[in-house]
Amino acid sequence: MLRRTFPSPEALRRLPFGLADVALILGTLVLVGLIARVGAGTLISFVPPDVVPSVNLDPVNLPYYAGRSTLRMFIALFCSTLFTLIYGYIAAKNRRAERVLIPLLDILQSVPVLGFLSITVTGFIALFPGSLLGLEAASIFAIFTSQVWNMTFSFYQSLRTVPPELDEAARLYHLSAWQRFTKLEVPSAMIGLLWNAMMSFGGGWFFVAASEAISVLNQKYTLPGLGSYVAAAIAKENLSALGWALLVIVVIILLVDQLFWRPLIAWADKFRLETSAAAEAPESWLLDLIKAARLPSLIAQLFTPVGEVVNRFLSSLTPPSPIHKVDENQQVLSDRLYNCALLVLIGALLVAGLHFILITVGLGEVFKAFWLGLMTLGRVLVLLIAASLIWTPIGVAIGFNPKLARLLQPVVQFLASFPANFIFPFATLFFIRANISINFGSILLMSLGAQWYILFNSIAGAMSIPTDLREMAADVGLHGWKLWRKLIIPGIFSSWVTGGVTASGGAWNASIVSEIVSWGQTTLTATGLGAYIAEATAAGDWPRITLGIGMMSLYVVGLNRLFWRRLYHLAETKYHL
Template sequence: MSFRPDSPASRASLPSRDRGIPCSNSVESLGKGRLSRMTWVDAVVAAAVLVLLYLTLRVGQGTTVSFSTSQSAKVNTDPGQLPYDAARSLLRMFVALLLSTVFTFVYAYAAAKSRRLERILIPALDILQSVPVLGFLTVAVSGFIALFPGSMLGLECAAIFAIFTSQAWNMTFGFYSSLASLPRELDELSRSFRFTRWMRFWKVELPSGMIGLVWNGMMSFGGGWFFLVASEAISVNNRGYALPGVGSYAGAAIADGDLARVGWAILTMAVMVIGVNFFFWRPLTAWAEKFKNEQAEASEVQRSVVLDFLRRSSWPQLLGGLLRPVGRALDTAGRVFGVDDRPLTVDPLRRRTGDLAFGAVAGGLILWGLIDLGHYLDDRTGLGVFGEPLLLGLATFGRVVVLVVVATLVWVPVGVKIGFSPRLTRIAQPVVQVLASFPANFLFPLAVWFFLRTGLSIDVGGILLMALGAQWYILFNTIAGAMSIPTDLREAMDDLGVHGWQRWKRLILPGIFPSYVTGGITASGGAWNASIVSEVVTFGGTTLTATGLGAYIAKATAAGDYPHLLAGVAVMSLYVVGLNRFFWRRLYRLADTRYAL
């Protein structure tokens, strides 16, 4: 790992007095010392934080106003309303991102550290990824409205939950992959130093997966934008609900056939995406560079104007000093409950017995749920309801395969090129972020015009709309994988004169393979999810419907037909889980055993 003055490794090697770690009774004196040296940079940062908190509180007030389920869904499409709508959408997106990050840490850690939990949690994650956003919304809207009766907070929670379901699975898969492929020697070293579980997570495991986590978080944030219309303009059981936001604004403008207001929504979306990239994601990707695992530091690293400005401020160091007692308290708690010094190998008979018992209990619960679902469908429609979605799923499956293959051939070389060049990354990151964040619904007017003008069937054109929400997972994960390849390995290849196909075969493909598998499995699941909004295209009075499982689920959701909706969601889950089990999981095992750096 490269030794940088501001890296965790370099700070850990310095005495406490040299790296600014206060004694137990010196945090207050440190704070006074920092505040006494306040500069204009500190004043600007403090003012920016206060303004941000004020705006958050002002915008958040609109989430608790009164609301009645009998109200009709009315969206104000006055362009002057867009700044407020944008603020409401941003608040939902960041709350969902925070929840997704917490979920990622807990879920991925549990799956990576427990063989028993892994056998349940990872297949469950496959199923959760396959359940469409509209499927979650159908349940979430009724549940949250009942939980917060008479308040807009119920709809807000439902929308945030829907955005969460479009973000969390990709981040969890990526972080689980980094934990599962953690070098064995790092794990053994942390055990030999008797690190607590918190110290091991904070000092070893989280830094090891930081680059992939940041880039997957960026991609997941884009996935949230993609489903913004479905999350803010909700139609369940023939009843429409709408929240103030750019997504609902665009949905209303599209329904009215108002191209001018659709254009305003597109412009607002582009400004939001570029602004979030400049002020949030760009500083994070530049900061994550210090966690790259390499022996020699790269000659050119990513830079961020915002990050450079923050580094000139004393606030980050002051905040770090104030939070260090929390870290020490967690370390102490870890020692009280015992150091995690379990052996890396467990008695096979004991493990087999425990796995069988755990599997029997989990299998029994799943079987009970399936039997109950079968009884419910048999009473209402009969089990023959599965026949139509199974056949329609074959059409959507064909589109998913074509999408993943073409996206791999197109975006893997592009992602490697971007990941290897910090200068190109600075240029391409905001462009790719805008493209990845663009909801397919915003392009429905253009798509309808193009399909009618050219005579292209929606059965084929739907692949293009599905690609808007799925192909970027492959690109972003490829970029993260290319950035994670140590600079010294690339320089060694240059010194040995290894170029062309041999360079791809010996360095690039093995180096990016684990990240590509993560991108591939989430792109595949994302394509199934995107089919719901891509196989039914509506603008004004014109509706184009493709033959596929996505259109089947969209129709059942709009009509409030729960038996057909459950059958469609179950069949989609079956396709996704089967594809993951028989194809992607085998690649995961190959990545863990052969291609982990």
Template sequence: MDVVVAAAVLVLLYLVLRVGQGTTVRFSTDQSVRVDTDPAQLPYDAARSLLRMFVALAVSTAFTFIYAYAAAKSRRLERILIPALDILQSVPVLGFLTVAVSGFIALFPGSMLGLECASIFAIFTSQAWNMTFGFYYSLTSLPRELDELSRSFRFTRWMRFWRVEVPSGMIGLVWNGMMSFGGGWFFLVASEAISVNNRDFALPGVGSYAGAAIADGDLGKVGWAILTMAVMVIGVNFLFWRPLTAWAERFKNEQAEASEVQRSVVLNFLRRSNWPRLLGVVLRPVGRGLSRATRVFGTDDRPLTVDPVRQRTGDLVFGGIAGVLVLWGLTDLGRYLHDRTGLGVLGEPLLVGLVTLARVVILVAVATVIWVPIGVKIGFSPKLTRIAQPVVQVLASFPANFLFPLAVWFFLRTGVSLDVGGILLMALGAQWYILFNTIAGAMSIPTDLREAMDDLGVRGWQRWKRLILPGIFPSYVTGGITASGGAWNASIVAEVVVFGGTTLTATGLGAYIARATADGDFPHLIAGVAVMSLYVVGLNRLVWRRLYRLAETRFAL
């Protein structure tokens, strides 16, 4: 077993190095871009896309730990970081790309690495927010017993983080990571085939291949791209996500062992090898070093209450500084728009934004009714999870662009307007957040509570009312807030559908931003992104943030 695992790791490292060589070749922004759509090129394109996806996932995980920890540990920072996270998740991938492409090309002049970093950054922006929201909630709803335990044993900050807080949120972190990975697939075409300021950039990858095939109207090559995507998703699920979800079962907070647990062939294979134990021995000194380094910040025995006068004074000072900075930023933004186009430019995005808002509300409501019962069923049954997980992964990872040929044909044949059909395309990128978080919430419900309900004979609506809905409610809120943001983001690709020489456009803020991005119209792009952020933050503050507080106070274990 040790020999096989070592050989597999060496082969993986070789493939990464071999594929990574293509990221540093010479590149000029003046050269014409042509995507090779020969099907024989797909294996290499798939490897390049996978490399970008996993690099973005690693960056997203690091961002999640740092950002969520800062927001959960500082009440003052929380007041800035969480609303900022609302805004960041609402900014469309195209909005990030507009700035990222120019910045990274300037950072790495004459090298393909600039475009690679811009593409990875775009994928990161489609992954990070969901993971951060999920981990932030797990930190703020840490079981009281674990909190008291870390204080009693005077854990250092690192010991508390790595031994208590990360394990407590591991199930949600893994499932949200899986969903975020699917979100990266969803925006792969936009991340690899970039059109900014009337200039086209493309990178070798399945996304750019599919984008070129769709632009040419070649259904055969679109089919090859779909097949390649499905093989990649299933392979990554089998080799990476399935072992992780089975391994995360060990962090379930319960007093009784489950009669059925998730299984993974790869995880069982690794457990029969000595390499995981040897890796733990090698990394143990690193953990001890981090524990000693964080000891200078004190142990985790800080008081539960603080002086109210001191707290109020600090809040006023901190709030005053933050308010001045926000006011300065808004003033500067208003001056920029006033000088370029006038503040009247905000009128159109405000109106068309109401149309997109209606689509988002309908999508979240319908997705809740459909996917919450299905997610609970999957989460409660390890056997069903083994079957459903790869299927759900494929569906969640399916880019809307791949369905454009079918969507154009269907809409033209049936006469259905994209104003209505756009909701279906938006759902491809948003509804899965609710499903994945519901599955994670159902899996996190302790087995002893479920067995107690069985012993008491609680069935039907009473079981949902007393156990299931309270148990999954915190995870559902995370899924709802990210599904809402994902729906706004998905509107960029769902409200403008292009296949061959046919273009369908819906009325909405997504189409407005997509048009401004393609034209390189920065004032209108900024106005569209600002209005989208306004709608998302308003919806989150009025609805989802209140539900978050309810989850923390009433439905935390």
């Protein structure tokens, strides 16, 4: 006879969900409601040459505008992450693909946001006829192009410097390519990727104004958002509206830090590649709340079987690659054929480019663009040297000292995320009243957007140095320059190179908005390639847009090939843990 058992009074009194679950459910509902409210504004009808309703400078509209801009930023970040994982993996795993993808990444990184907008706005509008989604997609794509290159370089470099003993262990255990990717490669790259994603997100704010107040090919399109609000405030010389916008962006940055980045940093600490735990792990009140709730674990249990099925399926599609001896003669012949084909392609592109230049702008304009590029190159080099000397020691100190990190990380995140071009109007007023030439002032403006790449990568590199190595260095009495030479420089070198190459690309990109600044009817223009491209883009001068972007690409790719790529090779062969 079956006996029926009843739950105890204690079990009956135990609630299935706690206060943490209630808070999470309410927070999720509020977030979904906000996304629905803000996203509804992207679905209105729009047919060029119609004009999108102008931005209203009443501060009451700022929360809505901030929501529109923030939603674009997160959609661009999601797309950037997908691109990073796919592109970086292919470039790191396929030697032939790497020869094309990495130089292509150099070129794409060097193309300014305005260059992408010039090409893509019309295409996106045609892709979504009769809807504002076309302009929204163009804006998101512009933000994507300001975020993605830094993340991709970081992930690629992390895959190239996976610790050899872990790589050997993966081979011994016959892990499939999918298992290696999820169990070894992504976890080993997680800390650097996360810090670079934070930097990329902050860098995206730098180009929000350009992506929302679009002026290309003699046509102007304006989307509601913080960037277009600031552009309108600058055009009308409205300091009050500009002040309200700065206050709102401060609130947005603090909220994103507390609700998004801080929990991710605390969660990613488990991916540190070391045998001993960190002295003090990063903390997040939101992550503690999620861990205290029961709902996330219940949802995870429901989806665990599905995840296992997906993992088994993907593992079966990506079996372990067999270890076989490569025929060196065949490899050399194949490489020569590949190099010949690549040279033919490059030669054809150069001939086509030269023909285009000669029949449109002429050779004199080419020399002018080359000279302007040298001026911008000088500013970039000054910025890189100054940023490395100032921010590398600070980044190492933050990465090594948990108490200092807890104190300064919010400050650093705020400074990096704050869109520097939002304070350009104040800088412009200062330059005008102090009689400072924009040729020198533009270096400061460029640094406001580019220097953080070096700082964030220095922090990530210092945090990735195992605690046991740092303790051993202290035990043997390493300090001062000897500590830097024996531990810190080798430990952070790979990350610093990633920061340097992305800071270089970011500085070239930032020159577009730093070499020509305005306040109302007053415009200051520096002598440089960035101002040349900005003026050509505003005028819709396609030949000069193409020449300027092509010349900037040549400078960036040349610098990367002659300098940064050699440092990458040094990091892969000598200076990595």
